[in-house]
Amino acid sequence: MRIGLQVPKFTWDGGPAELGRTFGRIARDADQAGLSSFWVMDHFFQIFGRPDLDMLEGYTALAYAAALTEKITLGTLVTGVTYRHPGLLVKTVTTLDVLSGGRAWLGIGAAWNEDEHRGLGVPFPSTAERFERLEETLRIAHRMWDGDESPFEGEHYRLERPLNVPQALSRPHPRILVGGGGEKKTLRLLARYGDACNLFDGPDKSVIPHKLAVLRGHCDDIGRDYAEIHKTVLSNLYLTREGTAGGSAGESPAQAVERLARLAELGVDEVIVNSRVVATPGVFDLFAEVAQGLEGVVPAGR
Template identity: 65%
Template sequence: MRIGLQVPSFTFPGGPERIGPEFARIAREADEGGLHSLWVMDHFFQIAIVGPPEDPMLEGYTALAYAAAVTERITLGTLVTGVAYRHPGVLVKTVTTLDVLSGGRAWLGIGAAWNEEEAHGLGIPFPPLAERFERLEETLRIARQMWSGDETPFEGEHHRLERPLNSPPALRAPHPPVLIGGGGEKKTLRLVAKYADACNLFDSPEMPHKLEVLREHCEREGRDYAEIEKTAMTYFEETPSVDRAVDIVGRNAERGVDHVIFSQWPGQDLAGVLAEALPQVEKITPAGR
């Protein structure tokens, strides 16, 4: 089993001047502790489940580039980028840049987007849900094409790229892994089966059902279900502890999850706890493996 850390809040004691040093400390502790992945949200306003919109929120890819500079091994990604926020060609260039500068440690985490408040607040076009899913599939196709080195024009319903050049290429072979967030059974999990290297679902009793739906989509797409990394987003409902971390990972392993990502809520400091739990976590085998 793998474990990762998501940092969704940058409301640290000491105000904005402490955000850089505190985030760097967290990233270094997660890296030195052997955690597999470090994630930030791709939001511009804080989301309601974490805090008010006025709380400090960093732009995701700038934050990850900063984390890359202070770490050596941990993989880096957004959980997840809203497809409406960036032109696909620019997004692929951004993730590629992160991959090159980090030595091959970038993920492309992506989803259909949902936060209409921040989009309207910053003047970002926010099309209806059906169109956002169309744009998501086009973006996944564009990413695949650009990472393959194919510079022929791309003609989609929503995007036209005359020359999708991507130089320098990503270091990760064959490309940075693509993670799609969300558990929608008709569209999202179908796109996982068709395009993604990983899925991200919430830690909930619905997990086995969602993974069974994904398995069915894989069968229809002719895809090997086992090659898709199953990740779960979770958090500590109680005081964080090593024993509780191991229990949470074990519960998700029984459901067929490979990679558990713990979200660090305001006031928590999880990197040390998760690093201490790692020797026990690495002995846990996901169901079906």
């Protein structure tokens, strides 16, 4: 089982003048601790707390992290389909993949934050249209990463020549994570076009197996091998050396390994964690122990 890190908040000691150094240190430490993946949200307003708290643009932040790391994979969790024209989005992720040596993800979803759309003047179509745009964007991504330059004619997007040079280093393409657990649309699109899912680690542990069963059904419907899909879950992790009762009160590395390993029993391949102590010097020594502890945990079905 693997562990990844999402960094959703950027309000740290020192303010904006120190933000780059702190963020860079977090990325380097996560890489050196043996974490599998490094993620930022793709939002323009902060969604945790007040919207006017610090928020970095996702792909610029990932490009900065790419220059400071060597092995860890890099992605947004997740890009709203409405934020960028699909041709430019594929070019952006391809550039990240090339410059990072083949470590980029395309994390994408149907978008939801109407306030930041309206605040920045980005059109916010209906839910039905956003999902239509999501499917067209996924089709365009596959076409561009296949090297197909023929015109694309969709309902919402028209590309006369979807040229993409240089091509991505990842083969057959940067992995596509489709965020969300909607059973009729999101998981269906994931089964057809995606390489990974991302579900939420909530208190009801029956939800994840149910969502994965729905995903398996969509795969069966189209003849897709369900085992090909990388199953990820977003969770929280507050690490301390001693630990206490676990959860929000703090967990030791051993307690964290025990809790996260139970997700593997549900069929989860990778847990991506948020941590409120991520900027604390020395905390990645504890993360390294968790990563090492999970190395021998085999997800159910693998």
